[in-house]
Amino acid sequence: xxxxxxxxxxxxxxxxxxxxxxxxxxxxxxxxxxxxxxxxxxxxxxxxxxxxxxxxxxxxxxxxxxxxxxxxxxxxxxxxxxxxxxxxxxxxxxxxxxxxxxxxxxxxxxxxxxxxxxxxxxxxxxxxxxxxxxxxxxxxxxxxxxxxxxxxxxxxxxxxxxxxxxxxxxxxxxxxxxxxxxxxxxxxxxxxxxxxxxxxxxxxxxxxxxxxxxxxxxxxxxxxxxxxxxxxxxxxxxxxxxxxxxxxxxxxxxxxxxxxxxxxxxxxxxxxxxxxxxxxxxxxxxxxxxxxxxxxxxxxxxxxxxxxxxxxxxxxxxxxxxxxxxxxxxxxxxxxxxxxxxxxxxxxxxxxxxxxxxxxxxxxxxxxxxxxxxxxxxxxxxxxxxxxxxxxxxxxxxxxxxxxxxxxxxxxxxxxxxxxxxxxxxxxxxxxxxxxxxxxxxxxxxxxxxxxxxxxxxxxxxxxxxxxxxxxxxxxxxxxxxxxxxxxxxxxxxxxxxxxxxxxxxxxxxxxxxxxxxxxxxxxxxxxxxxxxxxxxxxxxxxxxxxxxxxxxxxxxxxxxxxxxxxxxxxxxxxxxxxxxxxxxxxxxxxxxxxxxxxxxxxxxxxxxxxxxxxxxxxxxxxxxxxxxxxxxxxxxxxxxxxxxxxxxxxxxxxxxxxxxxxxxxxxxxxxxxxxxxxxxxxxxxxxxxxxxxxxxxxxxxxxxxxxxxxxxxxxxxxxxxxxxxxxxxxxxxxxxxxxx
Numbered sequence: 001x002x003x004x005x006x007x008x009x010x011x012x013x014x015x016x017x018x019x020x021x022x023x024x025x026x027x028x029x030x031x032x033x034x035x036x037x038x039x040x041x042x043x044x045x046x047x048x049x050x051x052x053x054x055x056x057x058x059x060x061x062x063x064x065x066x067x068x069x070x071x072x073x074x075x076x077x078x079x080x081x082x083x084x085x086x087x088x089x090x091x092x093x094x095x096x097x098x099x100x101x102x103x104x105x106x107x108x109x110x111x112x113x114x115x116x117x118x119x120x121x122x123x124x125x126x127x128x129x130x131x132x133x134x135x136x137x138x139x140x141x142x143x144x145x146x147x148x149x150x151x152x153x154x155x156x157x158x159x160x161x162x163x164x165x166x167x168x169x170x171x172x173x174x175x176x177x178x179x180x181x182x183x184x185x186x187x188x189x190x191x192x193x194x195x196x197x198x199x200x201x202x203x204x205x206x207x208x209x210x211x212x213x214x215x216x217x218x219x220x221x222x223x224x225x226x227x228x229x230x231x232x233x234x235x236x237x238x239x240x241x242x243x244x245x246x247x248x249x250x251x252x253x254x255x256x257x258x259x260x261x262x263x264x265x266x267x268x269x270x271x272x273x274x275x276x277x278x279x280x281x282x283x284x285x286x287x288x289x290x291x292x293x294x295x296x297x298x299x300x301x302x303x304x305x306x307x308x309x310x311x312x313x314x315x316x317x318x319x320x321x322x323x324x325x326x327x328x329x330x331x332x333x334x335x336x337x338x339x340x341x342x343x344x345x346x347x348x349x350x351x352x353x354x355x356x357x358x359x360x361x362x363x364x365x366x367x368x369x370x371x372x373x374x375x376x377x378x379x380x381x382x383x384x385x386x387x388x389x390x391x392x393x394x395x396x397x398x399x400x401x402x403x404x405x406x407x408x409x410x411x412x413x414x415x416x417x418x419x420x421x422x423x424x425x426x427x428x429x430x431x432x433x434x435x436x437x438x439x440x441x442x443x444x445x446x447x448x449x450x451x452x453x454x455x456x457x458x459x460x461x462x463x464x465x466x467x468x469x470x471x472x473x474x475x476x477x478x479x480x481x482x483x484x485x486x487x488x489x490x491x492x493x494x495x496x497x498x499x500x501x502x503x504x505x506x507x508x509x510x511x512x513x514x515x516x517x518x519x520x521x522x523x524x525x526x527x528x529x530x531x532x533x534x535x536x537x538x539x540x541x542x543x544x545x546x547x548x549x550x551x552x553x554x555x556x557x558x559x560x561x562x563x564x565x566x567x568x569x570x571x572x573x574x575x576x577x578x579x580x581x582x583x584x585x586x587x588x589x590x591x592x593x594x595x596x597x598x599x600x601x602x603x604x605x606x607x608x609x610x611x612x613x614x615x616x617x618x619x620x621x622x623x624x625x626x627x628x629x630x631x632x633x634x635x636x637x638x639x640x641x642x643x644x645x646x647x648x649x650x651x652x653x654x655x656x657x658x659x660x661x662x663x664x665x666x667x668x669x670x671x672x673x674x675x676x677x678x679x680x681x682x683x684x685x686x687x688x689x690x691x692x693x694x695x696x697x698x699x700x701x702x703x704x705x706x707x708x709x710x711x712x713x714x715x716x717x718x719x720x721x722x723x724x725x726x727x728x729x730x731x732x733x734x735x736x737x738x739x740x741x
Contacts, residue, residue, distance in 0.1 A: 035097060036127060036134045036150060045128040052126060055083030056230050061091065067226040068095055068174075072198050073206045075222075077215040078230030079382045084209050085110075085178050086123050092174040092207060093127075093151040103173035103203045105149065109156040109190065111182045113139040120144070120153040127151075140472075141571045156186035160419065161472065167426030168197050173205065180210035180218070181375060183406040185416055192431035193423065195222065211375055213403050221434050236347065236381055236388040240396040248350040248393045249277055253284060255391055256327055259346050260292065260299050266345020267326040269383055273369060274354035278303055278329045279508075285327060298324035347384045349377065351394035356659065357410045360444035362628035363611065365412075366660040374400045406435045413437050414445040414475050418454060421461045422469040451611065451685045452479045470583050472575070473497055480608030481576070482585070487600035490580070491590035492535055496605075498573035499534040500656055500668060503565040506637060517560040524559075525639040528598055529653070529670025531605060533639045535592055538573075541566045602654075602676055609654050610681035613672060615694040616651050623653065623666065626689050632658055635665040652677070674698055 034041055052058065057078065067074045068091070078084045089108045096106055110116040120137035129135055136145030138154040145152055156177075162169070169175060175194065180187055194206050208218060219227060241251070252270050259268055272278050285301035292299060326343070331353070353372050356365035377400055381390045408416070420431055449455050452475055454465030461469065464482065471478040477497050484493035499505065509517035524540060526532035544555040556563035580587055591597040606613075614623035614632060623632050634640045640649055654677075656668035678686070678701055686702075689695050 034128050036093070036129050039128075041128055044125075048126050052083070052087065055087060057083040057087045060228050060230060061087075064088065064228055065091060065095070067228060068092065068205055068207070071226055072202065072204065073208070073222055073225045074228065075208045075210065075215055075218055075225060076228045076230065077210060077212060079211055079379055081382060081385075082230045084230060085119055086126065088207060088209065089151055089153075089176055090123060090127055092176060092205070095205070096150065096173045099173070101150065101173065103201075104169075104171050106151045106174045106176065107159060107169075107172050108151070108153050108176040108178055109159050109187065110153060111156055111179045111184050111187060113155050116153040116155055117144075123151065123153075141568070141575060156184060156190060160186050160189060163193070163426070164422060164469070167423060167428050168200055169204075170201070173203070174207065175204070176207045176209065178209045180208050181214045181404060183214075183404050183408075185407045185411055185413070188406060188408050188434060189416060189419070189431060191218075191221075192433045193428055195432045196428055196430075211379065213375065217403075217434060221432075236384040236386065236390045238381055238390045238392060241391075241393045242395055248273075248352060249281070251393055252348050252350055253281060253288075255348055255393075256285065256299075257288060257292075260296060260325055263296065264345070266384075266388065267328065267343045268346040268348065269328045269330065269344050269380075270348040270350075271330055271372075271380060272350055273331065273352045275331055277354075278331055281329050285329075299327060300324050301327045301329060304328050304330045344384050345388040347380055347388065347390040349380045349390060349392045349394075351377070351392060351398070351400075355405075355410065358412045358441070359660070360412075360438070360441040362630060362660075363412075363444070363448075364628070364630075364658050364660055370405075371398065371400050373404045374402050376404060408433070408437050409435060409441075412445070413441050414448050417442065417445040418449060418461075418465065418469050418475050421449075421455075421465065425461060425466070448611070449475060451682055452476065452608070453682075454479075467583060467585075471579055473501065476608040476611070477501075478608070480604050481580075483607030484601075484604040485580075485585050485588075487604050488588040488591070489597055489600040489604055490585075490587045492592050492597065492601050493604050494573050494576050494580075494587075495535050495538045495569075496531050496601075497576060498569040499538055501572050502569035503562065505534075505537060505562050505565045505569070507560045507562050509560050513560075520559045522639075528602075529640070529650075530638050530668045531601070531656075531670045532598070534668075537561065538566070538569060539592070542570075599676075602670070602672060603680055605654055605670070606672065606677055606680035609656065610677060610685065612655050612658070613677055614653050614655060614666065615697075616649055616653075617694070619649070619651075621649050624692065624694055625658065626692060626694055629690055629692060630658075630660075630664070632664045632666050634669050635667045638667070638669050640669060674701060678702055 032040055034045075060076075064074070064076065076084055076088060085108070089106060092106045092108075096104070108119075110119065116137050116139050120135055121131055124131040124135035127135060132144045133146055133148045135151045136143075136149040136153075138145060138152060138158050140155065140158065159169075159175075162171075177187060177190055177194075180191065191208070198204055198206060210218065215227060219225065249272065252272070256268055256270060270281065272281060282301045282303050285299065289299040289301070328344070349372075351372055352369055354367055354369050357368050358365050371394075377392070384390055416437070423431070446455070446459070449465065452464075452468070454462060454468050454475060456462045456465075464479075467482060468475055468478040471481060473481065477500070481490070481493050481497055484490045506521065507517070524533055524536040526536055541552065541556070541561070544552045553563045556566060577587065611627055612625075613627075614625045616622065617624045621633055623634070624630075625632055634649065634653075650671035652672045652674050653666070653669045654672040655666035655670075658664075658666045674697065678698060686695075686698070
């Protein structure tokens with residue numbers, strides 16, 4: 001909470017006195033008033049100012065401001081805990097104020113939504129202004145800004161969305177790209193497009209905050225530009241393990257308990273490979289904590305995963321009680337989230353990370369275990385400061401990769417290509433990537449957009465493609481939502497899209513409660529499949545909100561559902577509804593439960609997800625995926641997995657997600673009619689499917705006469721049906737085609 005301002009006599013004067021370069025910013029006249037809101041500084045401002053001056057970034061303030069005045073692009077190199085993410089945006093805001101905001105305001109991107117919020121709150125406090133006024137933030141589904149906002153923190157993907165209506169970002173005078181070393185897809189696109197924007201806007205200033213070795217790559221990418229290096233703090237004492245890290249998970253947990261038994265002061269940070277490991281470690285440490293002696297004090301495990309939005313609530317210590325030790329459990333690419341935590345004295349680094357790497361040939365992600373990069377390792381070593389200890393659970397001689405692998409080389413770039421095609425319409429040239437996408441992935445993305453009718457014959461965005469680019473969903477789901485406008489099932493498709501965009505609504509039940517959770521979830525199951533089950537859950541959740549005598553969060557708890565996930569789905573659905581209204585698409589009334597509505601939902605789904613169909617080849621749940629001939633099973637949490645012993649599994653299904661992992665499961669599966677698939681899938685996609693028995697079955701439905709001829713040929717020269725080429729001529733379509741193609 002910001003302290004109420006007063007005009008008490010300052011014991012420290014504003015920082016503008018110290019730096020001659022600041023005279024150019026116009027901060028030399030009235031030291032008592034805050035130039036951003038015209039009010040006297042509060043006493044808290046001067047207290048925080050003393051703390052700010054101790055940050056390593058403060059030593060380069062004059063150098064930075066001089067570089068900002070005289071250069072379009074400035075790179076700042078520095079690790080976490082240097083103050084770069086809080087101080088540099090404030091100095092940029094002062095620069096924009098010095099020219100009366102002639103060229104716009106300041107925006108600073110973050111790769112994590114919670115970090116954007118936390119930084120905005122922290123900086124508003126330091127600048128002695130109100131959050132949501134002079135300093136604000138924009139993250140998915142939440143905006144806290146006003147017409148007075150001069151410094152805005154936002155996620156990198158939100159700034160990209162903003163470019164849809166403002167391709168040259170003319171609202172901003174300074175653009176700060178923070179955490180560039182994280183190499184997210186959105187950050188890499190911004191870095192590529194800004195190179196072209198700078199040529200069009202000579203008054204624009206761009207500041208990139210990163211750590212080596214990316215800074216070296218940026219210098220070669222952008223040419224001769226100033227580089228400002230922040231002095232790194234003294235690293236902690238580092239202890240390496242001489243054994244391999246095959247058993248890193250339990251080794252890390254044992255080390256946490258050993259540290260706690262030493263009674264040394266300080267919190268602990270543990271980096272695991274995945275969110276699953278983080279949650280498992282949390283459960284184990286909670287149990288172990290109850291067995292520790294009271295003389296050791298309380299050990300409080302705290303989950304901190306970027307994907308889950310930050311810290312879980314930490315118990316407040318009672319006055320006079322023995323100090324508890326927090327054990328922060330995180331995963332890869334969470335190193336920069338630690339700037340406010342001065343209590344950390346121990347870091348445990350497992351040295352590995354689990355990542356999903358996209359394979360364009362099979363249109364699926366593979367889960368792989370990889371070593372972390374050298375720059376990640378160095379950032380983790382800095383977290384405990386010069387007095388702490390960092391335990392690396394891998395040998396010192398291990399050769400780690402130099403930098404974090406760019407996500408654009410490991411992700412499905414179909415949404416990226418759709419966005420860049422939209423930017424070409426806005427007048428921007430080609431995106432000058434630091435690392436160009438893989439050619440095979442690029443070709444697959446263009447092919448997929450072509451199948452979705454998002455491209456015209458010249459390879460430019462079609463009218464459908466332009467509308468799809470306006471909808472903040474993956475292209476396949478955006479196409480399905482568009483098709484629902486034709487099939488009068490928009491309300492239902494909005495719910496499906498929102499539920500699949502939000503985190504899973506199913507809570508992992510406590511130990512011993514699995515059967516009860518399955519029984520509760522079974523009440524929502526729909527015989528047509530998981531997409532319809534999600535609609536049932538959402539409708540029941542909305543009903544619980546309408547019944548005033550019943551609390552929705554209590555209802556979710558009773559049914560083992562995640563209240564926060566359902567609230568997020570509700571917010572996403574509202575945003576999607578606003579988008580459809582803005583682009584003037586019709587939204588039909590809900591008719592869920594009727595036979596016609598069920599059929600139409602499946603048609604709309606297949607309009608976008610016709611590339612994700614599978615067939616049960618033996619009646620026992622072994623599904624053959626037609627696009628790449630892999631075998632998969634239905635996920636155990638699917639409604640089919642729960643009721644297959646009663647109703648049996650459908651032969652043909654459409655699925656939302658498939659990952660190559662230990663069990664190769666399809667998630668969110670619904671029954672699909674092969675006749676509807678033939679109706680909805682583009683013919684040229686169908687005939688490009690690899691040869692298989694399943695494809696022949698579909699082909700026989702398209703052309704029964706050709707099927708008879710093929711059977712006669714087989715009788716003369718028997719061959720394996722799954723290897724028969726299906727490259728026959730395109731026959732006249734006997735089913736009604738989807739108009740939106």
